Amino acid sequence: xxxxxxxxxxxxxxxxxxxxxxxxxxxxxxxxxxxxxxxxxxxxxxxxxxxxxxxxxxxxxxxxxxxxxxxxxxxxxxxxxxxxxxxxxxxxxxxxxxxxxxxxxxxxxxxxxxxxxxxxxxxxxxxxxxxxxxxxxxxxxxxxxxxxxxxxxxxxxxxxxxxxxxxxxxxxxxxxxxxxxxxxxxxxxxxxxxxxxxxxxxxxxxxxxxxxxxxxxxxxxxxxxxxxxxxxxxxxxxxxxxxxxxxxxxxxxxxxxxxxxxxxxxxxxxxxxxxxxxxxxxxxxxxxxxxxxxxxxxxxxxxxxxxxxxxxxxxxxxxxxxxxxxxxxxxxxxxxxxxxxxxxxxxxxxxxxxxxxxxxxxxxxxxxxxxxxxxxxxxxxxxxxxxxxxxxxxxxxxxxxxxxxxxxxxxxxxxxxxxxxxxxxxxxxxxxxxxxxx
Numbered sequence: 046x047x048x049x050x051x052x053x054x055x056x057x058x059x060x061x062x063x064x065x066x067x068x069x070x071x072x073x074x075x076x077x078x079x080x081x082x083x084x085x086x087x088x089x090x091x092x093x094x095x096x097x098x099x100x101x102x103x104x105x106x107x108x109x110x111x112x113x114x115x116x117x118x119x120x121x122x123x124x125x126x127x128x129x130x131x132x133x134x135x136x137x138x139x140x141x142x143x144x145x146x147x148x149x150x151x152x153x154x155x156x157x158x159x160x161x162x163x164x165x166x167x168x169x170x171x172x173x174x175x176x177x178x179x180x181x182x183x184x185x186x187x188x189x190x191x192x193x194x195x196x197x198x199x200x201x202x203x204x205x206x207x208x209x210x211x212x213x214x215x216x217x218x219x220x221x222x223x224x225x226x227x228x229x230x231x232x233x234x235x236x237x238x239x240x241x242x243x244x245x246x247x248x249x250x251x252x253x254x255x256x257x258x259x260x261x262x263x264x265x266x267x268x269x270x271x272x273x274x275x276x277x278x279x280x281x282x283x284x285x286x287x288x289x290x291x292x293x294x295x296x297x298x299x300x301x302x303x304x305x306x307x308x309x310x311x312x313x314x315x316x317x318x319x320x321x322x323x324x325x326x327x328x329x330x331x332x333x334x335x336x337x338x339x340x341x342x343x344x345x346x347x348x349x350x351x352x353x354x355x356x357x358x359x360x361x362x363x364x365x366x367x368x369x370x371x372x373x374x375x376x377x378x379x380x381x382x383x384x385x386x387x388x389x390x391x392x393x394x395x396x397x398x399x400x401x402x403x404x405x406x407x408x409x410x411x412x413x414x415x416x417x418x419x420x421x422x423x424x425x426x427x428x429x430x431x432x433x434x435x436x437x438x439x440x441x442x443x444x445x446x447x448x449x450x451x452x453x454x455x456x457x458x459x460x461x462x463x464x465x466x467x468x469x470x471x472x473x474x475x476x477x478x479x480x481x482x483x
Contacts, residue, residue: 046234046244049262053420054250055382055455059338060395061302061360062197068297068310073317074141076119077350078104080134081342083167084176085109085478088134094126101164101292102148104137109482112180116164118294118314120146127347136347139316152290156221157181163286164294167353168279172260172272173446174478184273186264187223189216191231191277192247192254194451195337197301198357199310201277202233204297211284213238218283219275230259251339253420257452261422266447278356298322298351302338302360303398304331319349322358332363332400340454340467362399371403379403382459383414407462409433414459421452429456432469437477445474 080086087108092098098121103114121142127135151162160166161180169187171178178184191201205212216239219227227242229235232254234246245263247253256274266272278296285293294314301308306326313322319333327333334341336355342348351358368374376386380396388396415425423444431439432453453466460466 046246048246048248049259051247051249051253051258051262051420053416053418054253055418055459056250057196057339057458058380058396059196059303059398061305061308063199063299063301063308063310066199066203066310068312071311071313071317071322072141072143073119073313073321074143075124075318075321075350076117076121076139076141076314076316077318077348078115078117078137078139078316079348079350079352080136081348082353083107083115084174084475085482086134090126092123094123096123097121098123098139099146099148100294101150105134107177110177110179112161113166113177114161114164115167116148118164118292118316120144136350138347147292150290150292156218157183160218160283160286163292165279165283165286168275168283169273170275170354172266172274172449174474175274175449178271178273182271184223185225185270186272187219187227188256188259188263188272188274189219189227189229189242189277189280190254190256190259190274191229191235192259193232194252194254195339195357195359196251197299197308197337197359199297199299200233202231202235205235205277205281208281208284209236211281211288212277213284214287215280215282215284216242218287219280223273225270226264228259228263230256230263249420250418252452252455255449255452257448258420261447265422276354276356296351297356299357300326300360301357302334303395304328304362305360313351315351315353317351319351319358322351323360327360328362330362330364331360334359334361337454338398339458340451364399366399366401382418383412383461402463404461404463406464409460409462409464412461414461415456418455418459421448423448425456429460429464429466432466432473433464435469435473435476437473437480440473441477445470445477450474 089106098117105115107113119141124140125138229242334343335352338359378397411426419425428443450470453470
């Protein structure tokens, strides 16, 4: 096993993690499929609102990726199809009848076709653009991410050791699929019987758990080679499918956060309702986030579901505060990357984390903080300024194809000018995609 220590980054002292490894089962009544999970999706509906649906039955086909279908993880009825401006798809909501009626599963013997038939093809995402790869394509490299991306997230090794047989079967399938190599990246040594995958021990501060950092250090993206990524949970799901020849949409989810009454670990399915996952476990005026507090999504009733690639739900205070002379406060319990608050001396056990921005938007002032937290192969100040003005030509030259939106979260957290670089990145990469595919 090779060790990689990433320089830079930032340890964010979030609190409210799961401390006891006790798994509770939760079968959600309502399930949501969110279009935002699938970059570049142009949906063609195979079923309509009010139709009955079975487990594994295709609901949407992607017109830009012929043959790729998004399937239902539960049986029941399609209760609503929600659309936004210009009738763009926002989400599909399914009311779970909890009967688990199965759709017929086709098994051909070809690993790619079988994974697509089982609704597991979207386990993979291809760089650049971080989108579901084309059907029947094959990667040169597959990066398996077994790292904790967020300090509140449960240690993946605890579940991998519990599901060890399925994890090994999943790795065998990835080996069959990849033409060159499979890279296994974790924060701790991962016990696996598979000796052909290349293992890497990753250490460093946030966001060292992101796959972009692993790709940059191990095997940088090249035009002539295809690079895919997959999470450890999807590897287990593939292993379960191969073992049982049946659908598997299980997902382990950590319910965490500073406003969470009792952090816990749940076993549910992709797209479960956030309201049901956090029922009776939140304080007043809390925000429910699918994913990390640093990089996650929170929306209205149409999108309040567990996103496809999240293993965590975070609950933080959403109470609005307006402090007089906010810029003069001592910040006894406020965290700052630049040590401008009193907390850098008093070092409290718990910091105040909520949804308040604590300041207004202003021009980007380069004070060196972006360079301190940067772990990627980019000039962060130039890159972030290009994002802010939407300079797509400069972004191509500065390395936007090596990154994905979640990589920008650490810059948003430390930005003294209060820019949301995650949202800016999404807008810019979407424009580049449209330019290259128009």
